[in-house]
Amino acid sequence: MKILIPTDFSPLSKVAVQYAVKLGKKLKAELVILNVVSIDSSPGRGVINIKYLEEKMTENAIEDCAKLINEIGPEIKGKINITSQVVKGYPVENVVTNYAQHNDIDLIVMGTKGATGLKKIVLGSNAAAVLNKSNIPVIVVPEFARFTNLKNIVYATDIANLKDELKTVVSIAKDFNATVHILHIITPAGEEKLDKKQTVAKLTKAMGYKKITFTISLHDDAAEGIDQYVIKHKTDMLVMFTHELTFLKKLFGQSVTREMAFLSNVPLLTFKK
Secondary structure, eight states, X not given: OEEEEEOOSSHHHHHHHHHHHHHHHHHTOEEEEEEEEOOOOOTTSOHHHHHHHHHHHHHHHHHHHHHHHHHHHHHHTTSSOEEEEEEEOSSHHHXXXXXXXXXXXOEEEEEEOSTTHHHHHHHOOHHHHHHHHOSSOEEEEETTOOOOOOOEEEEEOOSTTHXXXXXXXXXXXXXXXXXXXXXXXXXXXXXXXXXXXXXHHHHHHHHTOOOEEEEEEEOSOHHHHHHXXXXXXXXXXXXXXXXXXXXXXXXXXXXXXXXXXXXXTOOEEEEEO
């Protein structure tokens, strides 16, 4: 496995680096730290000034990457391979996703800010742009998240592609012997279409994995329903499958204006459908 960690060397991005390092150790993955030297070369900017600025930023980034790898050294103790790349380009999300696609990256890990993390993801940030553009899975790590051996993975689903998506989630859970909590939120206008007990029995057999639970929860607000469940079950990671970012906008539309407690410390792993 190969994990890409875009960073701007800010404290927030370093949280994501630390998370990715610990995850990488567990998965025996190769890590690539990526810094994007990104300058908007719109009309009106001097070509010479831009070129000089790019050169200086690139020099600094190479030094900062070396320092960061040196800081990480004691953590990995030579057990996994870690390299760094500094790439020029604009906008950042295009550079990150293109690099990932052309360098056999299996997972992208990025940081985002705290309790308003999902609001930032939905309303705009580098993490948002990468998540929306990338066909490769993305983990968004909030500022207070710390990697622990995953015990509880909540998979929030509309159950449209339950079996296929669950295969992917279970493949992650097996590496950690984690419990997969399938969570389906229905609103008062919705209907409960599945027999939970029967469904779990079928899924555990089909997946060859017993640590699966299935909850159908009635809630006026889907986002709040996810929030409450995640907090109650001491969730280590929330997993969602999306067509595009508009799915998150629709799901969390009004709720992102309120601070949702889990967003400050629970990473969000997204897959494109």
